[in-house]
Amino acid sequence: MGLKVTLTSGKVLSVVPVSGQAPEEALEQTLKRQGFPPRGKGGGAILRPHPQGAVLLPALGGHPPRAPPPGGDPTVSESPIEWLYDFQQQRSGVSWNPIQGCTRVHEGCRHCYAWELHTRRHQAYQNGARLPEQYRLPFHAVRPLPERLHQPRTWRAPRRVFVNSMSDLFHEQVEAGYIRQVFRAMAEAPQHTFLVLTKRYARMLEVIAPLAPLPHVWLGVSVVNQPTADQALPPVREARRRGWHTWVSYEPALGPVDWQPWLPHIEWLVAGGESGPQARPMHPAWALAARDACQQAGLPFFFKQWGEWLPAAELKPSEKLGKPTLYLSLEGARSDTRHDPAVPMVRVGRKRAGRALEGRLHQAYPITQGGSHGY
Numbered sequence: 001m002g003l004k005v006t007l008t009s010g011k012v013l014s015v016v017p018v019s020g021q022a023p024e025e026a027l028e029q030t031l032k033r034q035g036f037p038p039r040g041k042g043g044g045a046i047l048r049p050h051p052q053g054a055v056l057l058p059a060l061g062g063h064p065p066r067a068p069p070p071g072g073d074p075t076v077s078e079s080p081i082e083w084l085y086d087f088q089q090q091r092s093g094v095s096w097n098p099i100q101g102c103t104r105v106h107e108g109c110r111h112c113y114a115w116e117l118h119t120r121r122h123q124a125y126q127n128g129a130r131l132p133e134q135y136r137l138p139f140h141a142v143r144p145l146p147e148r149l150h151q152p153r154t155w156r157a158p159r160r161v162f163v164n165s166m167s168d169l170f171h172e173q174v175e176a177g178y179i180r181q182v183f184r185a186m187a188e189a190p191q192h193t194f195l196v197l198t199k200r201y202a203r204m205l206e207v208i209a210p211l212a213p214l215p216h217v218w219l220g221v222s223v224v225n226q227p228t229a230d231q232a233l234p235p236v237r238e239a240r241r242r243g244w245h246t247w248v249s250y251e252p253a254l255g256p257v258d259w260q261p262w263l264p265h266i267e268w269l270v271a272g273g274e275s276g277p278q279a280r281p282m283h284p285a286w287a288l289a290a291r292d293a294c295q296q297a298g299l300p301f302f303f304k305q306w307g308e309w310l311p312a313a314e315l316k317p318s319e320k321l322g323k324p325t326l327y328l329s330l331e332g333a334r335s336d337t338r339h340d341p342a343v344p345m346v347r348v349g350r351k352r353a354g355r356a357l358e359g360r361l362h363q364a365y366p367i368t369q370g371g372s373h374g375y
């Protein structure tokens, strides 16, 4: 199956991998034939100058390009997260953290990136490193940061804003009154699309109960397997019934999920495998089931990444099965020894694993208030 890459001039390049060829390699060869300069270090989406117009590479294995933080504010960061990137405006999303710290909830938190990053910096702070005051306290010390509530109002250009990328808005230690102040801050910045993501499903519903839905705020739940999906569905169903936009992040996918009961109650599904040194593999059947359910229901589906592990069936013929390899059952059991019907998974690294599913990028984004959508 081929890929289509649109140049900023409007010209469309068709990329058709030959048998067994990875989409990224086919794309590289097509660009080379067209006279584009070779890709530099860093991978991912890169704007390459060319007489016909620049090409924005889909981030097959790396991150979309990053722009300077809005207003030069050091407490706000441009986010490399693929599902925050606006491919139409060619603009990165932003992480906005009006709360600091968190504690673990379920299996999806086991290798929490925010915990690892904050803990490293907290230790460095204690050892005398010159770091911002926010690292004085350990990650589990959850506290509101009201001095950041005004920030989204000050960014004029519309952004996709990830609310609390380093915490959980509905953490039980955050007072409901403060969480509602966060909603007021979002209400005062309708130029943006706010993407909230929580693992505290029931508390989300409790806190939003007195609030009127905001058309530019999307309430998302993070689930990783069937038990977490079963917990999340009733609050999501109720939030949708009350008129909120709803979405689900199935990342890191750690087990199968039956998506059929979800489809009438969500407007977007993002799926992805785990990355990082301790990453666990994602069975290809889980990703395909999520994609197929969305296709049948006409829902936008975004496949973020395979993570560190790639199904051996996706390797090129020239690539050896090699090590480390493990065998993953449909239920999520991992084993070092080959057995049917477990699929072999190979640790190739996040960049090589990329984010093509059956040779295609899936980066659909729901239409937002500003009319912008991804594809």
Ligand code: SF4
Residues within 6 Å of the ligand: 102, 103, 104, 105, 106, 108, 109, 112, 113, 114, 115, 165, 166, 167, 168, 199
């Ligand atoms: S809820 Fe999110 S931020 Fe909090 S510990 Fe879990 S993964 Fe980390």
